[in-house]
Amino acid sequence: MEYNRLGKSELKVSKLCFGSLTISPLQRNLSIKESENILLHAFDHGVNFIDTAALYENYHQIRGALKQWGRQKIHIATKSYAYSRDTAKSSLEEALMGLETDYIDLFMLHEQESEHTLRGHQEAIDFFLTKKKEGVIGSFGISTHFISGVRAAANHGAIDVVHPIVNHQGLGIVDGDMEEMLEAIGEAKKKDMGIFAMKPLGGGHLLSDFQKSFDYVLNLKDLDSIAVGMQSREEVEVNAGIFSNEKISNDTIKKIQAQPRTLQIADWCQGCGRCVNRCNMNALSLQGEKGKKRALVDPKRCVFCGYCGKVCPDFCIKVI
Numbered sequence: 396m397e398y399n400r401l402g403k404s405e406l407k408v409s410k411l412c413f414g415s416l417t418i419s420p421l422q423r424n425l426s427i428k429e430s431e432n433i434l435l436h437a438f439d440h441g442v443n444f445i446d447t448a449a450l451y452e453n454y455h456q457i458r459g460a461l462k463q464w465g466r467q468k469i470h471i472a473t474k475s476y477a478y479s480r481d482t483a484k485s486s487l488e489e490a491l492m493g494l495e496t497d498y499i500d501l502f503m504l505h506e507q508e509s510e511h512t513l514r515g516h517q518e519a520i521d522f523f524l525t526k527k528k529e530g531v532i533g534s535f536g537i538s539t540h541f542i543s544g545v546r547a548a549a550n551h552g553a554i555d556v557v558h559p560i561v562n563h564q565g566l567g568i569v570d571g572d573m574e575e576m577l578e579a580i581g582e583a584k585k586k587d588m589g590i591f592a593m594k595p596l597g598g599g600h601l602l603s604d605f606q607k608s609f610d611y612v613l614n615l616k617d618l619d620s621i622a623v624g625m626q627s628r629e630e631v632e633v634n635a636g637i638f639s640n641e642k643i644s645n646d647t648i649k650k651i652q653a654q655p656r657t658l659q660i661a662d663w664c665q666g667c668g669r670c671v672n673r674c675n676m677n678a679l680s681l682q683g684e685k686g687k688k689r690a691l692v693d694p695k696r697c698v699f700c701g702y703c704g705k706v707c708p709d710f711c712i713k714v715i
C-alpha cells in the first residue's frame with residue numbers, strides 16, 4: 396500500500412481511504428460489530444484513513460475499531476454543513492464525542508460549490524481555523540462535486556485539503572467534465588494542497604469498468620488518497636489488492652460487479668418533493684397525476700449518495 400503526505404499537512408495517509416458512507420445507516424446500515432470487523436480488516440490490509448461525515452450518522456460504527464487498533468495509528472476525515480460559529484462548534488463536538496477522541500485529523504465543509512458558498516460559511520471556517528491552531532483539528536478542507544468548488548478552495552488561502560469527485564467519466568461532476576476538474580485539481584496541487592478524491596467508481600455506475608476505473612485514478616499523480624466505499628471483507632481485500640498493484644482474478648471482479656447499488660423508493664411516498672430539492676444530481680422528479688405524485692429516480696443520474704433519504708420525513712428512500 397502506498398502512503399502519501401496529504402498536502403502540506405503532517406498526515407501520511409494510505410492511498411486507499413475507507414469511505415464509510417456504504418456501511419452507514421444511509422446505505423447498508425451494518426451493525427456495530429459488522430462495521431468494526433470490516434474496518435479492522437481494512438486496517439489489517441494497510442488502510443490508515445477513514446472518511447465519514449456528520450450526515451452519515453455513523454461515528455458509533457467507527458469508534459470501537461479506532462479504539463481497538465489504536466487511535467493514533469488511524470487518520471479520520473469528517474465533514475459537516477456548518478455555516479456559523481455555533482453550527483461549526485456543535486458539529487466538531489459531535490464528532491469528538493461520537494468518535495471518542497480529542498482530535499480530528501481532517502475536518503471539512505461538506506458539498507461546497509464555489510467562492511460564494513465558501514463566503515457564506517466564513518464564520519464556520521474561522522472557527523475551524525482557530526481549532527486547527529489549538530490542535531483539535533489537524534487540517535481543514537472542503538468536499539465538492541464542483542470544479543468551481545476546487546478552484547475556490549485553491550484560491551482561498553486557508554484551505555489545506557480538497558475532496559473532489561474523480562472518475563474516468565467525470566460522473567457526478569456538476570459543472571463540467573473530468574478534464575476541467577483535473578485542471579482545477581492541478582491548480583490546487585501547485586499550492587501544495589492535499590487532494591483526496593471520491594467516487595472513483597462513479598457511485599457504482601462504473602462497476603462494469605472496474606479495472607479501468609481504478610487504473611485511471613491510480614495513474615493520476617495529483618491524488619494523495621482516494622476514498623472507496625466498502626461494505627464487505629471481500630471488497631476490502633479486492634480494493635487493497637488493486638491499490639497494492641496485485642492482479643485481481645476475473646472471478647473476483649465478477650463477484651464484486653454482481654453487487655450493484657440501487658435506490659429504492661417505498662410505495663408509501665407522499666410526493667412532498669423534499670428529496671427532489673435535496674438531490675444535486677437532478678436524479679429525482681415527482682411523477683404522476685396531481686394529488687398522487689410520487690418520487691421517481693433516474694438511475695442513470697443517481698450516484699447513490701443516499702443524501703435524499705436523510706430528508707424524507709417518511710423514511711421512504713434506501714440505497715441498497
Ligand code: SF4
Pocket residue numbers: 658673674675676677678679692696697698699700701702703704714
Ligand atoms: S437520488 Fe438520492 S442517492 Fe441518488 S444522487 Fe440524488 S440524492 Fe444521491
Ligand code: SF4
Pocket residue numbers: 660663664665666667668669670671689690706707708709710711712
Ligand atoms: S421526501 Fe420522501 S415522501 Fe417526499 S417525495 Fe421524497 S420519497 Fe416521497
